[in-house]
Amino acid sequence: MSQLAYRRVLLKLSGEALMGDEDYGIDPKMISRLAREVIEAQQAGAEIALVIGGGNIFRGAGLAAGGMDRVTGDQMGMLATVINALAMQDALEKLGAKCRVMSAIKINDVCEDYIRRRAVRHLEKGRITIFAAGTGNPFFTTDSGAALRAIEIGADLLLKATKVDGVYDKDPKKHKDAVRFEKLSYDEVIIRNLQVMDTAAFALCRDSDLPLRIFDMGQPGQLLKILHGDHIGTLVHG
Numbered sequence: 694m695s696q697l698a699y700r701r702v703l704l705k706l707s708g709e710a711l712m713g714d715e716d717y718g719i720d721p722k723m724i725s726r727l728a729r730e731v732i733e734a735q736q737a738g739a740e741i742a743l744v745i746g747g748g749n750i751f752r753g754a755g756l757a758a759g760g761m762d763r764v765t766g767d768q769m770g771m772l773a774t775v776i777n778a779l780a781m782q783d784a785l786e787k788l789g790a791k792c793r794v795m796s797a798i799k800i801n802d803v804c805e806d807y808i809r810r811r812a813v814r815h816l817e818k819g820r821i822t823i824f825a826a827g828t829g830n831p832f833f834t835t836d837s838g839a840a841l842r843a844i845e846i847g848a849d850l851l852l853k854a855t856k857v858d859g860v861y862d863k864d865p866k867k868h869k870d871a872v873r874f875e876k877l878s879y880d881e882v883i884i885r886n887l888q889v890m891d892t893a894a895f896a897l898c899r900d901s902d903l904p905l906r907i908f909d910m911g912q913p914g915q916l917l918k919i920l921h922g923d924h925i926g927t928l929v930h931g
């Protein structure tokens with residue numbers, strides 16, 4: 694445990710990370726691979742909390758663009774995150790890990806309600822704890838849910854897994870000369886107008902001085918390396 698650079702972390706995975714090669718929903722191979730990596734990190738001695746988005750199923754903004762009431766759309770999006778959390782719980786348990794799902798909206802026939810003290814207890818007991826339904830409120834995203842929960846549980850680090858291996862000065866898909874930042878302060882992110890997380894999530898991290906690391910989980914093994922202190926991706930700090 695002592696060799697780890699972080700004791701308690703919260704990992705945010707987008708819903709799309711679960712899709713793998715599929716166009717929609719969940720790819721069983723992909724979720725199983727991600728679960729294996731999370732377990733590896735937990736077995737190394739870290740307490741791991743997870744937040745999973747819902748973009749592989751529904752996003753409120755997308756549904757609203759198609760004519761649906763935005764609040765209803767966001768509620769569907771939050772339920773989508775519960776579906777993903779249950780799928781991850783299943784994948785983790787199949788591999789022998791202990792896991793709990795806690796939801797910000799009451800749905801306690803399928804998972805626990807989110808109660809901060811209970812969440813911390815689960816983590817202390819070595820249970821991988823998945824926070825579902827984001828913040829429980831419409832007009833937010835799971836990035837905000839991840840930042841909020843990370844602060845509440847006293848995480849040492851918020852990890853945001855993306856398809857890009859960090860934060861660049863310009864879009865690396867469009868510009869060959871794009872440069873990746875190893876480290877950025879919160880102020881630099883604002884001054885340079887870089888897109889790291891949505892504004893509400895970013896403000897939460899900044900106000901609570903919560904370090905944030907953005908990295909690509911498409912490459913296996915990165916999570917464990919980060920927990921051992923490797924400088925992978927981009928670190929945003931105070």
Ligand code: UDP
Pocket residue numbers: 706707708709745746747748749751752753754766767768769770771772773774826827828829830831832833834835836837838
């Ligand atoms: N959502 C919400 N409140 C929250 C978190 C999520 O209303 O606190 C809804 C919102 O509609 C969002 C959807 O759930 O679009 C799925 O979450 P998100 O878009 O963050 O998923 P990701 O892009 O990470 O897969």
